[in-house]
Amino acid sequence: MERIPFGIRRLDNTIGGGAPAGSVVLVSGEAGAGAREFLYTSAVMNGLVEGDPELFDVYYGDIDETAGAPSAVHYVSFTADERQVRAEMSHALDTELVDAASEEVHFHDLSAEYFRLSPVPREWYGARTASVADLGANDDRTSVSEALGTQLTENAADNLIVIDSITDLVTASGGEIDWEDIPVILKGMARAAFDWNALVLAHVNHETLTPQQHGQLIDAVDGTLLFEWESGGSARARTMVVKQFRGVLSRIEEEDIVRFETEIGEAGFDISDVRKIR
Numbered sequence: 001m002e003r004i005p006f007g008i009r010r011l012d013n014t015i016g017g018g019a020p021a022g023s024v025v026l027v028s029g030e031a032g033a034g035a036r037e038f039l040y041t042s043a044v045m046n047g048l049v050e051g052d053p054e055l056f057d058v059y060y061g062d063i064d065e066t067a068g069a070p071s072a073v074h075y076v077s078f079t080a081d082e083r084q085v086r087a088e089m090s091h092a093l094d095t096e097l098v099d100a101a102s103e104e105v106h107f108h109d110l111s112a113e114y115f116r117l118s119p120v121p122r123e124w125y126g127a128r129t130a131s132v133a134d135l136g137a138n139d140d141r142t143s144v145s146e147a148l149g150t151q152l153t154e155n156a157a158d159n160l161i162v163i164d165s166i167t168d169l170v171t172a173s174g175g176e177i178d179w180e181d182i183p184v185i186l187k188g189m190a191r192a193a194f195d196w197n198a199l200v201l202a203h204v205n206h207e208t209l210t211p212q213q214h215g216q217l218i219d220a221v222d223g224t225l226l227f228e229w230e231s232g233g234s235a236r237a238r239t240m241v242v243k244q245f246r247g248v249l250s251r252i253e254e255e256d257i258v259r260f261e262t263e264i265g266e267a268g269f270d271i272s273d274v275r276k277i278r
Contacts, residue, residue, distance in 0.1 A: 002020065002066045002067065003016065003018040003020055003021060003066055004198075005060075005069065006038075006199075007042040007043075007044070008041060010270065012064065012067070014251070014252065015251050016247075016248075017067030018067045018199075019199050019245075020246065020248070021198070021199065022194035022197055022198065023190075023200070023223060023246075024193050025200065025224070025245070026204060026218060027202065027225050028214070028224055028226050029203075029204075029205065029206065029227030029228070031205060033228055033229050034240065035205075035225075037264050038201075038227065038240075039201055040088065040092045041092065041270075042160065042162065043075055043162050044098055045059065045060055045267075047101030048060070048101045048104075051103055055097060070158060070198075070199065072104065072155070073159065073160045073162070074106045074156070074162070075162045076108045076162065077107070077108070077110065077111075077164045078113075078172075079114060079115075080111075081111065082107040093267060093268040097267065106155070108151050110147045110151070143176045144172055144176060152200075156192070156196040156198040157196045157197065157198060159196075159199075160201070161200045161201070162201045163200065163201065165203035165204055166186075166204040170209070182216075190220065204217060218243060218244065222246055223243070223244065223248055224244065227239070228240075240259070241260070242260075255274075256277040260273070260275070261275065
């Protein structure tokens with residue numbers, strides 16, 4: 001397949017079916033501006049392809065002939081377990097959609113590795129899901145970056161991978177990861193994603209970064225979707241801008257599109273309007 005759908009119908013239709021297979025995309029947003037809802041919608045809609053084809057047809061329709069749905073969807077979180085993420089998904093999308101896709105969206109909770117060297121009590125992040133031994137004894141030295149690498153190596157090929165979020169990697173406790181490592185990790189991920197034929201969506205809250213740090217992350221990946229709040233008069237609107245993106249930005253420029261207006265409905269994240277150069 002040449003492209004993997006984001007699962008956002010109007011966006012996919014605009015850019016020729018989805019993102020080029022083999023892409024790492026930075027999903028960068030201000031708090032509440034729609035970036036995380038984009039992740040949830042992408043995971044659920046792609047999960048519906050096999051989970052409930054009839055619902056997928058109702059809410060998305062036909063996949064472009066140049067695109068193909070991923071073989072599976074894998075959702076990687078550093079701080080939240082599956083129950084928490086599913087609950088958040090149900091706030092962004094109709095619960096029927098989340099439930100129908102549930103068997104096709106595979107969750108990977110890296111809380112044990114993320115909190116291992118932090119002052120957070122072990123029972124806060126693992127007692128409900130695993131034994132103390134499973135959470136990592138004192139001699140278990142697996143780092144959060146190693147755990148992420150293992151998950152990607154084992155699960156990324158031909159699949160959609162959602163990483164929630166790079167912000168957590170930036171603030172990882174215990175000094176395991178320096179800032180300088182983060183762009184390098186993303187560059188390595190982008191190199192490997194091409195061979196995996198995967199689509200990797202990596203979320204970051206850019207309000208937690210300096211402009212220089214944010215620019216380094218943008219430079220490390222294949223494409224960036226920037227989610228922002230825009231104020232006009234007494235109203236606020238969610239908007240999305242496509243930054244550099246091989247195989248995608250050129251199509252948007254051909255249509256003179258400068259910004260997408262977005263909304264959150266029962267089917268999750270959606271494009272409500274397209275702004276063009278006048």
